[in-house]
Amino acid sequence: MRNPTPWFLISVVIIVLDQVSKYAITQSFALGEGVAITSFFNLVLAYNTGAAFSFLANAGGWQKVFFAGIAVVASVVMFYLLHKHYQERLFSFAISLILGGAVGNLIDRVVLGHVVDFLDFYAAGYHFPAFNVADSAITVGAALLIWDSFKKPVDKS
Numbered sequence: 001m002r003n004p005t006p007w008f009l010i011s012v013v014i015i016v017l018d019q020v021s022k023y024a025i026t027q028s029f030a031l032g033e034g035v036a037i038t039s040f041f042n043l044v045l046a047y048n049t050g051a052a053f054s055f056l057a058n059a060g061g062w063q064k065v066f067f068a069g070i071a072v073v074a075s076v077v078m079f080y081l082l083h084k085h086y087q088e089r090l091f092s093f094a095i096s097l098i099l100g101g102a103v104g105n106l107i108d109r110v111v112l113g114h115v116v117d118f119l120d121f122y123a124a125g126y127h128f129p130a131f132n133v134a135d136s137a138i139t140v141g142a143a144l145l146i147w148d149s150f151k152k153p154v155d156k157s
Contacts, residue, residue, distance in 0.1 A: 004086035007096040014100025018133040019107060022116040034120060042120040046130040049114045071106040075099060090148045097141030104134030 025045055029035075034044030078099040086092050108115040117130035 004082045004092070007082045007086055007092045010093065010096035011100035011103065014097060014134070014137045015104045015107070018101070018104030018137070021133050022108065022118070025118040026116060029118075040122045042122075043118055044120045044130055046117040046120075047112075047114040048117050048130075068106060068109045071102050071109070075102050075106070078102070088148075090144060090151070094141040094144035094148060097137040097144070101134035101137035101141065104137070105132075 025043065029043070029045035031045055031047060034042045036042050078095050081095050082092055082099070085095075105115050115132070115134075117132050117135070119132060119136070120130045121128045
């Protein structure tokens, strides 16, 4: 690859998919309303003012600015990493997914004051907290970063 543009386009695709899906859900459901799709998957409209798994969701409001700030700083770092390492395909793909997810959720925090979640899964009697397309991209990107870290040779100097 000759430049980082394709990696940024992947991030933009994630942002668009995330925002379009959140818009569709918010137009179709009231808060807390849902519909069973399968025996293990529901669509449900939920708002998250905290971080992953609603961490600090009831912290009084300061967490919104805090998490938005973290997302901005992380996005700047990922933008830099994509410019510096755009030739590294797996690493750059992972960072592109994480960047798209981070910006998708950042848009929610800034515009709405909360993140819209709607994918609701059950497995073996366990109810997984609702999440969204941005969260999915972040999770897949993080897993790919871990995989990429195992593929790189260890410097023995």
